[in-house]
Amino acid sequence: MKKVKTFLLLNFFFLVLPNLCFAEERLIEIKAKKFSYTPNIIKVKKGDLVRVRLISEDVHHGFFLDGYNIETSAYPGVDGSVSFVANKTGRFTFRCSVTCGDFHPYMVGYLIVEPNIRFYTFIFLVIFLGLGSILLLFFKREKVNDKDKLFGLIDLNWRFELTKFKIIRTLFKSRWFPLLLLIFNLFVFTVILIAGFIGGYQAGNYNFGIMIVWILWWVLLMLILVPVFSRAWCMMCPFPIFSDWFQRKRLFAVNQDKPSGLNLKWPKKLKNMWLMNIVFLFTTFFSGFFTVRPFATFVLLGFIILLAFIIGMIFEKRSFCLYICPISGFQGLYSQFAMSEIRVKNPEICKKHTPKTCFVGNENGYGCPWLLTPFDFKKNTYCGMCTECFKTCPYDNMAFNLRPPGVDLLVDTKREPKGLDEAWKAFIMLGIAIVFFLAYQGPWGFIKDMARATTLDGYLRFIIFHTIFNLLVIPAVFFVFVYLSKLFSGNKEIPLKKVFINFAYTLVPIGLGVWITFSLGIILPNGSYILHILSDPFAWGWNLFGTANFPWTPVFTGIMGYLQGITLIIFYLFSLAYGFRLSKQVYPELKQAKYGWIPIFSFLTLITLIFLWLFIG
Amino acid sequence: MKRNEIIAVILVILATVGTVVGIFGIEKYRRAKLFTVELIARQPAHGNWYPRRIKVPFGKEVRIIIRNIETVSHGFALPAFNVAVPEIKAGEVVVVRFTPDKKGTFPFMCTVWCSDEHMDMTGELVVE
Numbered sequence: 001m002k003k004v005k006t007f008l009l010l011n012f013f014f015l016v017l018p019n020l021c022f023a024e025e026r027l028i029e030i031k032a033k034k035f036s037y038t039p040n041i042i043k044v045k046k047g048d049l050v051r052v053r054l055i056s057e058d059v060h061h062g063f064f065l066d067g068y069n070i071e072t073s074a075y076p077g078v079d080g081s082v083s084f085v086a087n088k089t090g091r092f093t094f095r096c097s098v099t100c101g102d103f104h105p106y107m108v109g110y111l112i113v114e115p116n117i118r119f120y121t122f123i124f125l126v127i128f129l130g131l132g133s134i135l136l137l138f139f140k141r142e143k144v145n146d147k148d149k150l151f152g153l154i155d156l157n158w159r160f161e162l163t164k165f166k167i168i169r170t171l172f173k174s175r176w177f178p179l180l181l182l183i184f185n186l187f188v189f190t191v192i193l194i195a196g197f198i199g200g201y202q203a204g205n206y207n208f209g210i211m212i213v214w215i216l217w218w219v220l221l222m223l224i225l226v227p228v229f230s231r232a233w234c235m236m237c238p239f240p241i242f243s244d245w246f247q248r249k250r251l252f253a254v255n256q257d258k259p260s261g262l263n264l265k266w267p268k269k270l271k272n273m274w275l276m277n278i279v280f281l282f283t284t285f286f287s288g289f290f291t292v293r294p295f296a297t298f299v300l301l302g303f304i305i306l307l308a309f310i311i312g313m314i315f316e317k318r319s320f321c322l323y324i325c326p327i328s329g330f331q332g333l334y335s336q337f338a339m340s341e342i343r344v345k346n347p348e349i350c351k352k353h354t355p356k357t358c359f360v361g362n363e364n365g366y367g368c369p370w371l372l373t374p375f376d377f378k379k380n381t382y383c384g385m386c387t388e389c390f391k392t393c394p395y396d397n398m399a400f401n402l403r404p405p406g407v408d409l410l411v412d413t414k415r416e417p418k419g420l421d422e423a424w425k426a427f428i429m430l431g432i433a434i435v436f437f438l439a440y441q442g443p444w445g446f447i448k449d450m451a452r453a454t455t456l457d458g459y460l461r462f463i464i465f466h467t468i469f470n471l472l473v474i475p476a477v478f479f480v481f482v483y484l485s486k487l488f489s490g491n492k493e494i495p496l497k498k499v500f501i502n503f504a505y506t507l508v509p510i511g512l513g514v515w516i517t518f519s520l521g522i523i524l525p526n527g528s529y530i531l532h533i534l535s536d537p538f539a540w541g542w543n544l545f546g547t548a549n550f551p552w553t554p555v556f557t558g559i560m561g562y563l564q565g566i567t568l569i570i571f572y573l574f575s576l577a578y579g580f581r582l583s584k585q586v587y588p589e590l591k592q593a594k595y596g597w598i599p600i601f602s603f604l605t606l607i608t609l610i611f612l613w614l615f616i617g
Numbered sequence: 618m619k620r621n622e623i624i625a626v627i628l629v630i631l632a633t634v635g636t637v638v639g640i641f642g643i644e645k646y647r648r649a650k651l652f653t654v655e656l657i658a659r660q661p662a663h664g665n666w667y668p669r670r671i672k673v674p675f676g677k678e679v680r681i682i683i684r685n686i687e688t689v690s691h692g693f694a695l696p697a698f699n700v701a702v703p704e705i706k707a708g709e710v711v712v713v714r715f716t717p718d719k720k721g722t723f724p725f726m727c728t729v730w731c732s733d734e735h736m737d738m739t740g741e742l743v744v745e
Contacts, residue, residue, distance in 0.1 A: 076730060098690070101689065190636040
């Protein structure tokens, strides 16, 4: 009898009581107006019965809730309603499901079903793993003669040569490669330009150009091309094909005559990333236009193609790609993290080999168009992977290797030094990720109004904030931690600038991780548009593949939070792993390296937590 | 080598000029097969229907491609021939087909409250 009583009592406390006391019926009125919801962040408790009434204040808007996959829509004067039991915890985004205007894909709000267990779990994981790494650092005895292994698993010197397979080497040596890829992309971009031109000023989510460039291409770049294949995009980028053709006077064959055009040397002072930093930051000012307006994408791409051609006529080889192209800079920086590389196999062979055909060119190929010295370069940063060196080397001494991600971050040679330009590139990329998230994946309508220039005043404020935040605020905050690092280390001789530059490279892995996380938030909700635009690229009522009427379908958006959290943690760990190695490079003594690492570790942990909060908190 | 060079040049021309000519050529052919009118839907404040007056031949099937190039929803109704599209979302393209079996001038209009001047968003269809 007593047992039954206890059982009933326990039942009452743990099953009945929580439901009686906490689960309620919640009626939530959401007002939708271009391009935000009020309220924009809704908190409910697990188990609540949520009834949503959607009220439109201007045009036909929709409401689609990630994870629950429920939908409703409202016309002005005709409300929509939907109800559900909040039985999944976490933060879920609700999105407009009816094309309502240019910023329609960015019209979102958050529903937080408390307790937000996934957020707390990831916070705990970051702190646990982070502190764990510090404890290991201080209490684990270092073994002498130990190989330097990433996470104690992968030897940093491990390489797997892919070109040892004959088929890959033959491919790399063929002059059709990467020319055919280039021509294919030329075709794709011609279609994009046509679609952009006739697409005009309409909403971009049914436009071929917008979807291929900003949904597919950008996401591929961040998700696969850069992290795995380094600058593989530069290999197949069609934009410089015309200037190459003009300079070489040949498209396919090798022409050893003097190249046409002025072939000036690029000014030495500009042989760094500063110009690209500025050009890229400047380009992002207009992100609120060219990611949603087809014609703006047309103008942007047209301008880049034209500029590439003009620069190609004036300056030698790939000067445009090396020092101007807006997207070249971050590919260069982040490809230092990439899992593959083009390197020389045996430097001894090169030492005896004169003249260096990989640099000057021969009848089989051109001297490195990216102005590198293929026989001894150590970093991916400026290698455009054009594979000319595979063609020019008579000893087949070039290799395309798989490698542990991130090893270039530790390279600091006289010819390929670490510099402030690359440090600032790392800051800018981190800052842009934050601003883009706030503007395009956040629920705040006023930021969207600023970014799409509803008022000139707001737009100017957006630009100014964006610029100052990226160029000054982030570096300043980082500087404080660098200063602390020097203080903690107790080393007085080492120049602060060196500490600053070296530690800035710890932002590369986490920065790339943040962009991957951000990209998941682009492709998973909006990827289904691609099926539509492939079938009807010019909005002329075509149906090439029978998918023109495929409805907008978010994919895996319910578990997106987990994917984003896992991505951030993985790249956070990479940042820590390389951070301490960089610390050992900065400070001459191990003890200094350990203490000097603590402030930088704190900074990395802090920004990881901030991004976790932004993405899933 | 010479032959490959020519192939490469041809491929590049196909990828650029060929694509442009091909795409517009196919569309032109498609439209020639069936009498086609392109109608652009805009709020009166942004230019209204374009063109506002459509001429179609009598007795043969015609097709109207309605492109909503705006950022709000519109609708389309041509009551005389029982043609209606309840909603054309922003950026959407809708194709309607019908056979004009009456001669004369008939009104068509927007059927979604698209702006304050929604009631002015009308046009005429002329069957000759």
